Amino acid sequence: MTVTVAQLKRGQKGIIKEFADDILPIKLLELGCLPGNEIELVQVAPLNDPIYINVNGSHIAIRRETALLIELDVFEDKVVV
Amino acid sequence: MSKQINVALIGNPNTGKTSVFNQLTGLNQKVGNYPGITVEKKEGICKLARGVKAHILDLPGTYSLNTTSLDESVAVELLLNKNDKDHPDVAIVISDVENLKRNLLLFTQIKDLKIPVILVINMADRMSRKGISIDITLLEEKLDTKIALVSTRKGTGIDRLKELIADYKNLSTAPNVDTTVIAPEYFDKLRTTFPKQDLYKLWLVITQDVNFMPIEKKLIKDTSSFATKSSSELKRLQQKETILRYQFINGILKETYKVDLTAAKGFRATLDKILTHKVFGYLIFFIILLTIFQAIYDWSSYPMDFIDELFASASEWVKNTLPPGMFTDLLAEGILAGIGGIVIFIPQIAFLFLFISLLEESGYMSRVVFLMDRIMRPFGLSGKSVVPLISGTACAIPAIMATRTIESWKERLITILVTPFTTCSARLPIYLIIIALIIPEGRILGLGYQALTLMMLYLIGFGAAILSAMVLNKVLNIKSRTFFVIEMPNYKLPMLKNVAYTVWEKTKSFVLGAGKIILAISIILWFLGSNGYSEEFNDAEAIVTERVQSEGFSNFNQSAIADDLRSYTKALNDSVSSGVYDISALAINDSLEQKKATLSETALQQEISSYKLENSYIGKLGKGIEPIVKPLGYDWKIGIAVLTSFAAREVFVGTLATIYSVGSDQEETIKHRMAAEVNPETQRPLFNLASGISLLLFYAFAMQCMSTLAIVKRETNSWKWPVSQLVFMSVFAYLIALIAYQILK
Numbered sequence: 124m125t126v127t128v129a130q131l132k133r134g135q136k137g138i139i140k141e142f143a144d145d146i147l148p149i150k151l152l153e154l155g156c157l158p159g160n161e162i163e164l165v166q167v168a169p170l171n172d173p174i175y176i177n178v179n180g181s182h183i184a185i186r187r188e189t190a191l192l193i194e195l196d197v198f199e200d201k202v203v204v
Numbered sequence: 205m206s207k208q209i210n211v212a213l214i215g216n217p218n219t220g221k222t223s224v225f226n227q228l229t230g231l232n233q234k235v236g237n238y239p240g241i242t243v244e245k246k247e248g249i250c251k252l253a254r255g256v257k258a259h260i261l262d263l264p265g266t267y268s269l270n271t272t273s274l275d276e277s278v279a280v281e282l283l284l285n286k287n288d289k290d291h292p293d294v295a296i297v298i299s300d301v302e303n304l305k306r307n308l309l310l311f312t313q314i315k316d317l318k319i320p321v322i323l324v325i326n327m328a329d330r331m332s333r334k335g336i337s338i339d340i341t342l343l344e345e346k347l348d349t350k351i352a353l354v355s356t357r358k359g360t361g362i363d364r365l366k367e368l369i370a371d372y373k374n375l376s377t378a379p380n381v382d383t384t385v386i387a388p389e390y391f392d393k394l395r396t397t398f399p400k401q402d403l404y405k406l407w408l409v410i411t412q413d414v415n416f417m418p419i420e421k422k423l424i425k426d427t428s429s430f431a432t433k434s435s436s437e438l439k440r441l442q443q444k445e446t447i448l449r450y451q452f453i454n455g456i457l458k459e460t461y462k463v464d465l466t467a468a469k470g471f472r473a474t475l476d477k478i479l480t481h482k483v484f485g486y487l488i489f490f491i492i493l494l495t496i497f498q499a500i501y502d503w504s505s506y507p508m509d510f511i512d513e514l515f516a517s518a519s520e521w522v523k524n525t526l527p528p529g530m531f532t533d534l535l536a537e538g539i540l541a542g543i544g545g546i547v548i549f550i551p552q553i554a555f556l557f558l559f560i561s562l563l564e565e566s567g568y569m570s571r572v573v574f575l576m577d578r579i580m581r582p583f584g585l586s587g588k589s590v591v592p593l594i595s596g597t598a599c600a601i602p603a604i605m606a607t608r609t610i611e612s613w614k615e616r617l618i619t620i621l622v623t624p625f626t627t628c629s630a631r632l633p634i635y636l637i638i639i640a641l642i643i644p645e646g647r648i649l650g651l652g653y654q655a656l657t658l659m660m661l662y663l664i665g666f667g668a669a670i671l672s673a674m675v676l677n678k679v680l681n682i683k684s685r686t687f688f689v690i691e692m693p694n695y696k697l698p699m700l701k702n703v704a705y706t707v708w709e710k711t712k713s714f715v716l717g718a719g720k721i722i723l724a725i726s727i728i729l730w731f732l733g734s735n736g737y738s739e740e741f742n743d744a745e746a747i748v749t750e751r752v753q754s755e756g757f758s759n760f761n762q763s764a765i766a767d768d769l770r771s772y773t774k775a776l777n778d779s780v781s782s783g784v785y786d787i788s789a790l791a792i793n794d795s796l797e798q799k800k801a802t803l804s805e806t807a808l809q810q811e812i813s814s815y816k817l818e819n820s821y822i823g824k825l826g827k828g829i830e831p832i833v834k835p836l837g838y839d840w841k842i843g844i845a846v847l848t849s850f851a852a853r854e855v856f857v858g859t860l861a862t863i864y865s866v867g868s869d870q871e872e873t874i875k876h877r878m879a880a881e882v883n884p885e886t887q888r889p890l891f892n893l894a895s896g897i898s899l900l901l902f903y904a905f906a907m908q909c910m911s912t913l914a915i916v917k918r919e920t921n922s923w924k925w926p927v928s929q930l931v932f933m934s935v936f937a938y939l940i941a942l943i944a945y946q947i948l949k
Contacts (some may be wrong), residue, residue, distance in 0.1 A: 145358065147274065149268075149270050149442055150267060150687075150689060153446060155306060165473075168574050171576070172581065173587075182693070182694075183691050184577075185689050186688045200244070
């Protein structure tokens with residue numbers, strides 16, 4: 124099963140996998156969503172959407188539909204309480 | 205040489221760009237719009253050493269030169285178009301200390317356009333706290349530029365920046381990154397087709413509309429000849445370019461930028477946890493809303509009352525001081541009243557923008573958007589629509605101005621179109637007086653019927669806003685490709701200077717922008733109300749005087765005079781019996797006669813002005829529209845009030861006061877007068893449950909506010925939206941009021 128940003132738990136981190144061309148809006152790339160960069164899930168909004176991530180030092184919130192597009196290698200399973 | 209240096213400030217949102225702008229220009233700034241679009245244009249003058257001046261332009265915040273919104277395309281257009289009068293001699297990229305990497309993406313793009321560029325690293329005061337150290341000299345060398353380390357909070361580094369601006373001719377214009385490596389063959393082809401053009405500039409022009417609507421390609425006439433790549437191929441290349449640039453930047457930062465991750469990080473995380481918590485988050489937001497609501501609704505009533513009185517007495521003064529005549533009337537009743545109608549909104553607008561800019565500066569606003577986005581989405585709105593909708597309960601004008609933060613044009617437009625449904629404070633006087641007339645005072649479960657009715661009206665307003673948003677979301681076919689992403693900036697203590705500038709600017713732009721239109725319509729209304737073509741109008745004084753002599757005053761005035769006299773007599777007798785006055789019965793009688801004469805004179809004047817109004821242009825108009833308003837249960841007098849209150853809802857009560865010749869705006873008197881009004885056909889009170897509910901619903905839905913129309917015109921830059929808003933809301937209000945009256949009567 125592929126893991127995407129949408130499946131991360133709070134405090135969990137992952138590394139962005141190579142993704143298919145022009146899947147993500149250019150704006151996300153500019154904000155640092157590039158293959159090889161680390162993503163941390165900081166917060167999830169009360170209704171489970173949007174989600175708040177820290178990628179490459181940028182703190183941004185995106186909607187779940189966008190998060191589903193970003194595939195990850197999860198390397199840290201530690202959940203920060 | 206007297207030529208000014210053209211400077212463009214450019215940078216990501218939330219980097220303190222505006223603070224730098226304020227530091228450079230002080231109050232020498234002006235805010236306008238770019239021609240033809242509603243993107244805000246901020247410019248100012250900065251004095252440099254040796255009498256040189258710099259013209260500073262604050263470009264809209266952008267993350268890169270790959271445009272995805274109107275704001276960004278403004279920035280790119282300006283950088284690309286050498287013929288634009290504002291084309292910068294030097295660009296200043298403003299970055300904050302923490303997000304340097306991301307900001308350098310934009311920096312390298314501008315550098316590659318061969319425009320001289322200075323890098324400002326702002327918020328230098330946070331470096332040690334965040335455990336960041338930067339080797340500035342090495343970074344300058346690697347980026348081939350000059351860097352100013354600035355702290356706008358402490359005011360340091362601005363002098364160095366000014367020196368760098370003055371010295372801009374010595375900046376290197378060599379590019380940082382060779383973009384052609386992402387697709388060598390493609391760029392070769394471009395080079396041979398357009399040998400005279402700069403390749404990177406060409407590339408930016410070609411890719412402008414890949415993510416956004418087409419912008420004018422002023423630089424190159426024939427774009428079809430290099431449409432050898434499909435838009436998805438171009439998009440892919442853009443992504444490659446971004447990756448390439450980040451490789452370059454990462455390489456440089458590895459050597460020059462050190463961050464100690466163990467340094468304080470906890471503050472932000474803790475605050476985030478509380479402010480976006482599923483219970484406390486909403487609770488805190490609710491409390492903040494209450495405070496804002498309270499401020500706009502309650503605190504601002506003091507300055508508003510003051511302004512109201514000030515203008516009333518100014519108009520009184522003009523009337524008493526200047527020789528009577530057309531010009532004096534125009535000045536006192538048209539122009540001064542018109543200006544007063546604009547100025548009275550200033551406290552509410554100032555308060556609202558005070559809070560909004562505090563919330564934005566502190567970083568809290570992003571958290572609200574985060575909390576509310578999912579809830580608003582089914583209605584075609586975004587998390588960013590929350591603030592305008594809430595502020596609409598005070599006044600739709602500042603609320604519509606506050607929609608500027610919404611990037612998606614469709615979501616923004618829907619927000620603008622539905623905001624006037626929320627119950628603004630101008631509806632309140634009408635609601636209060638009509639509810640008091642038609643709703644009994646009883647209670648149910650400890651809640652008054654009247655209070656419940658008022659609450660229902662607020663709910664109806666919100667309901668109408670949400671429902672019409674849903675409908676508009678289905679109906680409007682606007683391609684809006686902006687997808688939702690919002691930066692969650694670090695929490696900061698707001699800088700008072702920035703807050704003050706924002707409040708000043710927004711207030712000023714309201715007064716000057718919407719003010720002109722309000723003033724014009726006020727003057728027209730005044731003219732129509734105080735002029736007439738008929739003999740009745742011209743001879744009003746004689747006709748009314750004669751009528752009063754033969755038939756006496758109207759019933760209402762008769763009983764009002766009697767009441768006044770009774771209480772006056774009582775007061776006099778009380779004073780005499782308690783020994784305050786010692787006067788003879790004859791003197792008392794004289795005094796009473798005098799009082800009666802004064803009261804009669806006032807009553808006469810009131811009846812004359814009432815008669816005049818009835819026969820003025822607007823009175824004729826009222827009679828003319830009577831057939832239209834009759835099915836709603838209104839007579840021609842209410843019809844006139846509905847017409848004049850097109851200018852602003854609060855005019856309704858004032859107009860009725862003039863027509864019923866009560867002459868004072870005191871609510872009680874008008875209420876009594878209205879209660880006594882009888883429908884000549886049904887012989888029942890004119891203001892009964894049916895016509896009252898019909899009026900309440902009419903005002904709940906109708907777009908009776910030209911200030912709002914003016915601001916919608918300004919914000920959407922077209923008459924199409926305010927006009928359709930006006931037509932739709934008026935027709936809707938009419939139909940609902942009609943149905944309500946016909947069912948209830």
